Amino acid sequence: MSTPTTTILITGANQGLGFETARQLSKHANLHIFLVGRNPTRVQEAQTKITTEDGCQASIDKLTIDVSDDESIKAGVEELKSKLRGAALDVLVNNSGVAFEGQIAEKGLRRVFEETYAVNVFGATVVADSLLPLLKQSKTAGGGRILNISSGLGSIANMADPNGEYKDKWFYAYNSSKSALNAITVTLAMKNPELNVVSIDPGYNATNLNRYTGHLDPKDGVKVIVEHALGKVGKSPGFYSNEGEVPW
Template sequence: MTTTLITGANKGLGYETARRLIEAGHTVWIGARDAERGQKAADELGASFVQLDVTSQESVDAAVTTVTAAGGLDVLVNNAGITGPHRDAADLEAADFEEVYAVNVFGAARMIRAFLPTLQESAAPTVVNVTSGLGSFAEVHDTSRVESTVIAPTYCSSKSALTMMTVQYAKALPWLRINAADPGYTATDLNGNSGHQTVTEGTDAIVGLATAGVDGESGKFVDRNGVAPF
């Protein structure tokens, strides 16, 4: 039985990823900051809940203890993310970047570091970092894509950093299958449900990477159509 932990899984892409992985036979942990919402999501899906704030080392360490005591972990999906402030680039402060990076980059790094010992015990240790085409140089310069119309320095740069972090971990830890998934422009709370894709379509790349098992590649940046440009 494959055991998977998904951060930020009480709604949106995280919730749909959990639903699909349970359907695929995974034992799933719903990680969420809000205990009430997280437990509710877990109850609805038939998953387990663990309170988890990726910006808190204490919270992450407690989650490691809980998940490890229950049997360990095979797949970690770093899905938790925030968009950050919506204002003119000229008005952004360093603190705005720090706030976004604390979740989108440092949170994922904290989770990976904390769960590495547990993942190393798995026969097919896997990490999926949920990134974005908004962090792709190629996509934000392609005027045929919606990504080229978005100006969001904090969010976009954080996703570039997350994708490169993924590549570096893949090089440094060859025993670990770690990849970055771009959901695409999916209708979620992060974009006011304006995306043209459903959450099911948006989770195709995430679920594909999470279920690849021992045959999966590592260090890739993919969307639902395959390897994406970076």
């Protein structure tokens, strides 16, 4: 008897943590992975890199979606339905994210908040909400899964520790956007008990988001994302890192 295919959609999959998550997942058979990004050329390039790399066993598909644009999300969901041909979506990796803290002087604080929340909170929420019907069709153990890619900077408990790991990283917009995303995780989990919904803190990875200043290699940082995407089911709602549970 053949193993059922698990369908996984990853937003922000053309670079950084999203790309590395997709790359590592591609080494597993019986997966249908959708790479999502707003730039079709870059998404195509990511698909080509992954499918031509040694060891790729998964089916790699792509979608163009701008998570800050509701019409783009709507069109992308319809295209996804067409490509799934009646099948379910098993896992959503809500990974798209932005950070503009270094542009406050140029843009102004209000605009930095608006642009950050448009992707990190509003976009992630609208994407998840739009995909609920497909996720609820999942027959995987523990139900359909939503992985909201958060940050330790979104942990209010961590940020309130003046001597903690994140001291001196008290950023207005980015940190609060990840705290808000954590609240969305809780809301989605409580409203949809048949799903498993968690926030993931992959650590401070060297990516384009932070101009490669992070001390972690994304190859290591995404391990916790890959584990949960492949079926590790923590409590829902929950907040997890590579080291274990993270305080809200």
